[in-house]
Each structure stands twice: as C-alpha cells, then as structure tokens.
Amino acid sequence: MRNWILGASLVLMVACSGAENTAGLPKDTVRIGNPSLGTAIxxxxxxxxxxxxxxxxxxIFTVVxxxxxxxxxxxxxxxxTISGTPTEKGAFTFTVQVTDANLSTKIQKYTLSVTDKPPPEMSFELPGTPVKSSTRxxxxxxxxxxxxxxRFTMSVPEGLVVKNVLPVTGKPLVIWNVKxxxxxxxxxxxQKFFRDNKALFLxxxxxxxxxxxxxxLTSSNYDLRDGASKKLAGTDLLTPAPKPKPADPPASPKTEQPKQEPAKPANTPPAEPTDPEQTPPSGTEAPTGNPTTPETTENPTENPEGTDQTAPGEGETPENPDGSVQETPSPEPGTENPDPSDTEIPENPENPQNPENPEPSDGSQGQP
Incomplete structure (x- = not known):
C-alpha cells in the first residue's frame, strides 16, 4: 500500500511539471529548445x-x-517568443536565460541577422510534363x-504556340507579341492584382x-520596375540601346611642311651721292605749267675746237650775245602753255651755226 502511494505521487509530479523528461538528464534540469534563430527582414x-x-x-525568459x-x-x-517588426538591419548578438519553478537556470547565446528585403523574383510555375493541350x-x-x-521575354521553342497572356484578376495593362x-x-x-504571388497567366x-x-524564366529574361521606373530586379530590358556612333573618317597621312628659313635682306647698293650742282636750292619755286624741254644728245664726234656743245636749256640758262641772261617769258594767266616744238632755240654765240647747214632736229651737231 505504501509503495502504491509512492508511485502515484511520482506520476502526479511528472504530470504537473508539463515538461519532457529526457533520458540521461535529471527531471529538474531545464534547457532552451531552439539553439538558433532565422533571418529577420x-x-x-x-x-x-x-x-x-x-x-x-x-x-521565465530574460535577456541577460x-x-x-x-x-x-x-x-x-x-x-x-521573440516577435515584432525590426527597423534596423545588422547582426545582433544577445544571451537569453530561462528559469523554471525550481529556480533552475540555463542560458543560450544567439545571433540574429536583420537584412533588407530581398529583391522581387519572377518565375513560371511549370508542369512536370510536356505541354500538349491548352494549358495556363x-x-x-x-x-x-x-x-x-x-517586362519579360521567352524564347518560344519549336512546336509551342502562345495563345494568350492575361492577368490573374482585374484589368491591368498587359501587352504581348511574338516576333x-x-x-x-x-x-x-x-500587387493588388496578385493572387498568392501569381500575377499573370501564360x-x-x-x-x-x-x-x-x-x-x-530566369533573371536574364525579366525586368521589374517600381512606380518611378527604377529597376528593382532582373536585367535592363526597357532602356533603349544607344545608337551607334558614326565611324570616324580615316586619318589622312601627315605631310611634313618644309621649314621656311627667314628671308635674308637683299643686298641693296648704296645710294649714289647727289651732285649739289644738280640739286635745286631750297626755296626756289618750281616753274608753272608743263613745259617740255627737248632732249639733246651729245655729239658722238669730238668738237675740234673744244667748245661746249651742250644745247641751250640743258643744265644752263641761255645768254644773249651781249652776255645778259635771256629770260623766258612766262605765259599769261589763262593762256595755254606753248608747244615746245614752236619754241625757237637761240643760237650759241660762241659757235654760230652755218645757215647753210642747219642744226639737225635731234639736237646733234652737224659735221664742220
């Protein structure tokens, strides 16, 4: 009787404890069941x-x-239970202690990672067998x-016919073509048009x-965007490809220009001295009009008498027989200049001309 009471008391204690009795461990030993935590978003x-x-x-659980x-x-x-909505990302390490009714304790160290939300992902729910009849x-x-x-694209295999692409629910914008x-x-x-993450039917x-x-369907075949057209996942399929730049013309061969040497100053002969006798004195007024003095040439034959054969008006002022200077009358204002051919050439008093042998018209001296 006494043994029966003792056994009933033991069963009652185990039932009241509500804890599992693991083999090899005393029933008063407590431990935490979950050794690790998942990832929070x-x-x-x-x-x-x-x-x-x-x-x-x-x-009783506490963070110690x-x-x-x-x-x-x-x-x-x-x-x-650890619960809530994390507001910061990172790896957080902490230690939790559990205490039971017998004041038995156990601690467990944890590291909980909080990350950003993973990017969206697009895929097909494909059947495990080949498509034969019409299938969504x-x-x-x-x-x-x-x-x-x-946008998403798919290479259509031979024998597959695309009949339609339609939304799961509602009337969103869907445009498709096969080319x-x-x-x-x-x-x-x-996402309000989604049903269990399903967006479209092919x-x-x-x-x-x-x-x-x-x-x-892989990430290289879709391009998912947000409301501001920012790419969220996949490959860029919506940005137009840049236009190719026109090819540059072939470069022309460079030709070396001959080096130009600086020009040397020309050898200019020195100016001849001016005969002071031929330079008119300053202050002398130039004669008015345009009188033309007939040219005279030197007699190629030497004058036997050694007299000066220069024609009057050439370097000298003609003189009268009495030695006075013969003045040439100036034309009256308003009259024409006399023709040089009408002007008489005075005789040279030192060498009177033979009236039978008049002076040649070219101004040369005749033979005696």
Missing amino acids: VGENYSASLGVLGGVSPY DGKLPAGLNLSTGDRG IPVVIKNAEKVAGG NNILTVDFAFT EVESSKEAGVFVPA
Missing part, C-alpha cells in the same frame, strides 16, 4: 519561439546580455510589394503530338 513581421525542455513550469534588434521584444511566457502557366512574382510593372520566336510581354499593375499549347516543354 527590415519592415516585415518576425516571430520565433525559443522553446524549453526539462525543468518545472512555469518558466546584449540587446535585441530595434522593434523586437522577448515574451517572458513559457515559450519565450502561372507567372509568379515574389516580394512584389514595390513592383509596379515590367522571330521571341515572346515579349509588357505589364503595368500593382496560355500555351503544343502543335506536336508528343508535347513541348516550356522553358524556365
């Missing part, structure tokens, strides 16, 4: 339970070292909170009896 709800093994309920990321809190209840393939966009539109076996789809709508069928496999 900035701006998204996060929740993780630490759990407890052994010990005696109730349990370090701190939780901003926006997260630790509940002190039996499960020790869902186009899925994950993490699409900021997606407002974009040179390339399917191009442009769309513009927000309706296809096969012209081959054996069917055709639909190729997968």
Whole structure:
C-alpha cells in the first residue's frame, strides 16, 4: 500500500511539471529548445519561439546580455517568443536565460541577422510534363510589394504556340507579341492584382503530338520596375540601346611642311651721292605749267675746237650775245602753255651755226 502511494505521487509530479523528461538528464534540469534563430527582414513581421525542455513550469525568459534588434521584444511566457517588426538591419548578438519553478537556470547565446528585403523574383510555375493541350502557366512574382510593372521575354521553342497572356484578376495593362520566336510581354499593375504571388497567366499549347516543354524564366529574361521606373530586379530590358556612333573618317597621312628659313635682306647698293650742282636750292619755286624741254644728245664726234656743245636749256640758262641772261617769258594767266616744238632755240654765240647747214632736229651737231 505504501509503495502504491509512492508511485502515484511520482506520476502526479511528472504530470504537473508539463515538461519532457529526457533520458540521461535529471527531471529538474531545464534547457532552451531552439539553439538558433532565422533571418529577420527590415519592415516585415518576425516571430520565433525559443522553446524549453526539462525543468518545472512555469518558466521565465530574460535577456541577460546584449540587446535585441530595434522593434523586437522577448515574451517572458513559457515559450519565450521573440516577435515584432525590426527597423534596423545588422547582426545582433544577445544571451537569453530561462528559469523554471525550481529556480533552475540555463542560458543560450544567439545571433540574429536583420537584412533588407530581398529583391522581387519572377518565375513560371511549370508542369512536370510536356505541354500538349491548352494549358495556363502561372507567372509568379515574389516580394512584389514595390513592383509596379515590367517586362519579360521567352524564347518560344519549336512546336509551342502562345495563345494568350492575361492577368490573374482585374484589368491591368498587359501587352504581348511574338516576333522571330521571341515572346515579349509588357505589364503595368500593382500587387493588388496578385493572387498568392501569381500575377499573370501564360496560355500555351503544343502543335506536336508528343508535347513541348516550356522553358524556365530566369533573371536574364525579366525586368521589374517600381512606380518611378527604377529597376528593382532582373536585367535592363526597357532602356533603349544607344545608337551607334558614326565611324570616324580615316586619318589622312601627315605631310611634313618644309621649314621656311627667314628671308635674308637683299643686298641693296648704296645710294649714289647727289651732285649739289644738280640739286635745286631750297626755296626756289618750281616753274608753272608743263613745259617740255627737248632732249639733246651729245655729239658722238669730238668738237675740234673744244667748245661746249651742250644745247641751250640743258643744265644752263641761255645768254644773249651781249652776255645778259635771256629770260623766258612766262605765259599769261589763262593762256595755254606753248608747244615746245614752236619754241625757237637761240643760237650759241660762241659757235654760230652755218645757215647753210642747219642744226639737225635731234639736237646733234652737224659735221664742220
């Protein structure tokens, strides 16, 4: 009887404890069940339970070292749940302690990483078999909170026929075409048109009896944009390709220009001295009119008498027979200048001319 009472008491204690008794551990030993935590996303709800093994309920969880990321809190209840919405990214290290009803304690060190939201991702939910009859393939966009539109392309395999591309719900903008076996789809709508991350349906069928496999959609085949047309994920498929620049004309061969030497000054002969007798004195007025003095040439034959054969008016002023200077009358104002051919040449008193041998018209002296 006594043994029966003792056994019933033991069963009652285990049932009241509410804790699992692990083999090899005393029933009063407590420990935290979850040794690690997942990754939290900035701006998204996060929740993780630490759990407890052994010990005696109730349990109390506390942070004894370090701190939780901003926006997260630790509940002190039996499960020790960390929850909330983190507001900063980084790696946060802290230590949690659990205490049971018997004041048994256990600590566990954690590192919780908080990162930015991953970029959106686009894919097809493909069937595991070839497409034969008309089939709708869902186009899925994950993490699409900021997606407002974009474009995707697909190389259409031989035998596959694209019948339509349509939204899952609503009437967003969807434009598509197939050219040179390339399917191009442009769309513009927000996540309110999604259903379970499904944005579009690709309706296809096969012209081959054996069917055709639909190729997968990769990041090189889509371009997802936000409301300001900023690229969020994928490859740039919307920016127009730059126009090629015209080719530069071939460079002409350079020809060396001959070096030009500085011009040397010309050898100018020195000016001949001026005969003072031939220079008219300063202050003498030039005769008016344009009288022309007949030219005289020297007699090529030497004068036997050695007399001067210079014609009057050439370097000398003619004289009268009595030795006085013969003045040439100036023309009256308003009269014409006399013709030099009408002017009589006075006789040379020192060498009177023979009236029978008049002086030649060219001014040369006749032979005696």
